[in-house]
Amino acid sequence: MIPEIATAVQTASTLISLTKEAKKIADSLKQAELKAMLADIISAAANVKLELADANEEIVRLKQRNAELEAFEDISKIIEITSGSTILKEDYRGIKAGTYLCPACYSAKKILVPVARDVSHAAKCPHCGSSAR
Ligand SMILES: [Zn+2]
Numbered sequence: 001m002i003p004e005i006a007t008a009v010q011t012a013s014t015l016i017s018l019t020k021e022a023k024k025i026a027d028s029l030k031q032a033e034l035k036a037m038l039a040d041i042i043s044a045a046a047n048v049k050l051e052l053a054d055a056n057e058e059i060v061r062l063k064q065r066n067a068e069l070e071a072f073e074d075i076s077k078i079i080e081i082t083s084g085s086t087i088l089k090e091d092y093r094g095i096k097a098g099t100y101l102c103p104a105c106y107s108a109k110k111i112l113v114p115v116a117r118d119v120s121h122a123a124k125c126p127h128c129g130s131s132a133r
Contacts, residue, residue: 004055008048015044068110079106088112104130 001009022037078090079101086103088095095114102113102125115123124131 002055002058004051004058008051008055011044011048011051015041015048018044075110075112088114102127102130104128 018037018041022034025034025037078092080087080089086101086106088097088099088101090097095112099114100117102115105111105113105125105127113125113127115125117123
């Protein structure tokens with residue numbers, strides 16, 4: 001369960017318990033206790049509202065991340081990884097097919113960073129600085 005939602009559920013349970021207690025007190029007509037209990041109920045309800053707002057933000061963030069991961073899957077179909085080299089198989093967003101990419105950036109950050117390649121030397125990635133082959 002998403003932590004913010006778990007906290008909201010826990011607080012909602014507390015809210016229900018407080019409301020049940022308030023009803024018992026209301027039945028026995030103890031006004032001072034009833035007022036204190038109502039203040040606790042209002043406070044708990046306010047917390048539920050804040051926790052749900054936090055949970056909503058988290059869900060929006062996760063949906064965005066999910067969309068990024070789905071986009072990454074599409075990119076993975078046009079990448080060829082052979083003996084340590086990461087090569088673009090088709091033209092993609094201005095990067096020509098056959099371009100060597102930084103394998104570290106591709107696997108860790110899911111981004112395509114072209115690296116200049118010399119036949120005899122490994123190139124340094126301009127983004128992360130690792131040696132790309
Ligand atoms: Zn890199």
